[in-house]
Amino acid sequence: MSWEENVRKVTPYTAGEQPSGKVIKLNTNECPYAPSPAVSERMRCLAEMEAGTGAGMLRKYPDMNATALVKAVSEVYGIPEDRIFAGVGSDDVLSMAFMAFFNSDTPVIFPDITYSFYDVWSELHRIPYRTLPLDEDFRIVPEDYLCDNGGVILPNPNAPTGVFEDPSVIEKIIDFNRDRVVIIDEAYVDFGGKSVLPLIDRYDNLLVVQTFSKSRALAGLRIGLAFGQEKLIGYLKDVKFAFNSYTMNVPAIELGAAAVRDTKYFEETVRKIIRTRERTKKELRALCFSFADSEANFVFAAHERKPAEEIFKELRARSIYVRWWNKPRISNHLRITIGTDEEMDTLFKALKEIVS
């Protein structure tokens, strides 16, 4: 016998490539612009404090409640602090929420085409699950979610499709499922969608998850948030603190707080990305791409003649990285992150050559 027999078997994860050198990186939905200048300002300030004599914050454990960040979010969003939970990116928040709320023998439900970690966390926490097919236009079939289940998770806008469902559609699902927790994953909601955050007043079974990795340009800091009524957030905290109390580090808490307070910069950044996205849609259409209308910071497009895999490889040869999955139903699609206008112009030029 060997110790290897007791090693946990996992399916290795394939992340979007993180190439170095001079490339155009449109494959991981990062923000093409820097975070708010308030972030570097605060970082300089923290550096000063650390350089001083003992006034620094790094030698001590971080505040496990991430109060500075939660307070800032509370003020900016107009939501009480005890309705806010912060974690190490929305991946951490979601995994924690799966663990906290999905403890039924009845399967949790989510779309067949969606964020690739939902089934991973279900398996990690031994949660039964069932996927519900999107329709031909990559839209959810709302009635499918009015069924017996152990919990619901829905991204809105969905990924990698970019398709957004109106809050009224989502509300019906939340309302039907009042005896289970419904998680709405709003990672991309800032790019033109409408949040269901106002619904937390009415539904104690609703958890809304957001992230600083996209619209706030802070993927490198790992900050995710969850919003819900006090009781729901309380349970989430209990689970988090029971297993690992100190996960968000001091820079994440402090720089995240600085970023969220700069509403003006945030709105400008989002506006720029939306403008570039709408221009991208026009250009892609002209090149004979089709796609469901996207309200995210990416477009999920298929070409009318040229297979996605070929386009993907030819772009890669030109140092332009987009995302392609060799998976049922979506293997002819490319997910293209919205970059700067200059980056997109280079993309359009390359695509013109590739598809003609």
Add this chain to the structure above:
Amino acid sequence: MSWEENVRKVTPYTAGEQPSGKVIKLNTNECPYAPSPAVSERMRCLAEMEAGTGAGMLRKYPDMNATALVKAVSEVYGIPEDRIFAGVGSDDVLSMAFMAFFNSDTPVIFPDITYSFYDVWSELHRIPYRTLPLDEDFRIVPEDYLCDNGGVILPNPNAPTGVFEDPSVIEKIIDFNRDRVVIIDEAYVDFGGKSVLPLIDRYDNLLVVQTFSKSRALAGLRIGLAFGQEKLIGYLKDVKFAFNSYTMNVPAIELGAAAVRDTKYFEETVRKIIRTRERTKKELRALCFSFADSEANFVFAAHERKPAEEIFKELRARSIYVRWWNKPRISNHLRITIGTDEEMDTLFKALKEIVS
């Protein structure tokens, strides 16, 4: 029926208090000195990059392999990069290791008096476990660990006792258990103990875990490390990446790398703490405290007359925080972190009043 029926039931965690205001904080084993000046220097440098135009690192996802940090550790420790794993504090590293390596139906084993998260993670990952009693002097009974088991975890020095076992004792346990993974948790090893790191060459079942939270004064950054042979580390990475690829953020990776390279500062800090600890032992003995000899940055002491709970409360009333647990076998002990010489002088003065 309500959604609350499916909420995971947990035992809430009680952390060492994090009081604010002017207090003497000897309750969470933090380092009383600031981290290396190289840390604030690097932070200033990162702030400059972020303030510039697009050269910043925060908008992008962090390097999931934490290469900058792993490279620095590799150079300083003289251990190849593929034998090093980095995570969000040793809590994250250990929890991940439990999940990766302890998948047997036979119970894993660890001491009855030890770090309070081992049983928590066992329960989290549904791992059967069995605790083995320390002897009357709070030492492990090495023969107890030569038995059928599903894996072994031992802290050395142990916490909260501070007792250190010679690597030759540990090696016998590793050697006997070659068909299971043995984890040695060396959170406190830098304060006078001796690491079993050299043994990883000889034993492919040995995982050594360390942290930057104590001797490197970076509890606020959350950095933990694991060392082992390539195969063992490979399995650990597979598990980590499968469930959450991006957990260490950019500041942790970059500032951690800067800290580990400053060997001189590290050695000076550790030397100061050891000197203060030895003085603390003398003072405590003079005040009729007894304790097992500690090789950590704390002393675990009991008074010959006055109950620990009373001392704990009277110290607290004087704004001096130490740690006390109302648990079997240790309820008459206080765990006192080694602070600065000034802080310890204030403590001795207070104790003199309290116990006389």
